[in-house]
Amino acid sequence: MTEVASKEFKTKTLEYLESRGIPHSIIGEMDSFMKDIEFSKEQVQYFADQVYLSYLKAMIVPMEPIGTVAAQSIGEPGTQMTLRTFHFAGVSEFSVTQGLPRLIEIVDARRNPSTPIMYVFLTEEYSKNQKKAREIHQKIEQIRVDSIAYDVEIDLADYSIVVYLDEELLEDKGLEIEDINKKLKKYGKKGTIETDLENNCIIINPELEDIQKLQKRREKILKTLISGIKGVKRGIIYKEDSNEWVIQTEGTNLAEVLKIKGVDSTRTISNHIHEIEKIFGIEAAREIIIRESKQVLRDQGLDVDQRHLLAMADLMCFTGRILQIGRHGISGVKESILARAAFEVTIKQLINASVSGEEEKLKGIPENVIIGQLVPTIGTGAIKLQADLQKYREILQDMSED
């Protein structure tokens, strides 16, 4: 007799599956599939069993060479990626490194990404109100001398540096000349600093005699921070789908921005992997590597199973600090000489290895492939045949009894 499956029955079956390890996403798909259609209990049970079986069959067996498979699975779509950087990313006017260049940055664990971006989320009070969001934006956007001065001259007559300030820009940013004077005070320490209100300029005489030193000082003055947070270049505020205002900035300084009142320090993040590692630790860095690489592939329309990226991220973070995949990281610290030589800088590796009397243990994949031997640690090479002595005894016994 076919009984119609009730909602509770469906839910219970799915819950049981989930407890056995079926991923949440698959459970979700099953749920939406069964939702409004009538199924019998048998059908639901069969469905669940088949999903479970398929999942078990798809699981990786021990000794599977996942490294090689991951490398190929990420590398092959890589050849389909563009080398250009697009000049948009969602909302903004700023460019974000995407595609192959960004993936290379991630995999090489570059200390300074070419387009560092920060996503500043705000606390409830500030995120619902555009004006308040703008307040925070103004607080963090850095204003340096070079953005409010229309000229910074070196006066060779009296060896001084004159900073000509733009009145309009000052007003726009809500600054007064005296504020600028205060910020530049340190440059007037060994000499003099004075404000000329009539001409809207500040004259600094640092008592330097060398023109080159004076020019260097001028450079430093141009870069002096007046307000905002160092490193946070431009920013825009926009409304997220969740109906909140978010600030996105070119340039990042999480350490400082997280401290600001109004900034949600549980969600504010950047795309700068090393910065995240420095502030939040290696596990967070691993998570960012995964998110960023997923994003790159997704943006390019490539469908790479995330498990390959998980394997890559796990490997990069294994030692506790982020290592690149290349020769200054993972590939460079391999035990096998032949593997390192096959990767890059061949002759140097071989010479250094012979000079220091290194021994090739032939444990890994590249070296065994080179010499044409079955790889002893991976896949089929890790399996050895063993005679079943018990069975032999039984056979011999049977034979002697005949």
Place this chain on the structure above:
Amino acid sequence: MVKEKPKVDILLHEITPKHKILTKEETEELLKKYSIKLLNLPRIFSDDPVVEMIGARYGDVIKIIRKSDTTVKEVESYRFVMKGKRVR
């Protein structure tokens, strides 16, 4: 001047998974279960921000509980706390 909050708690951020220090017994069980030695475990430095926050020290083993999309809701991983500094 920007207003400051008391020191930011990095453990509350959505990007850091839960880190938990294992007891001696739990560590033994773990090593036995996978037939490994302490040095086979992935590592974490003693000056890692989270290690410092939870007060773990060299020699401890930390259990890390991450959210997962590929299998059950949460996955466990382990790291052995190493001496030394991250920043070279």
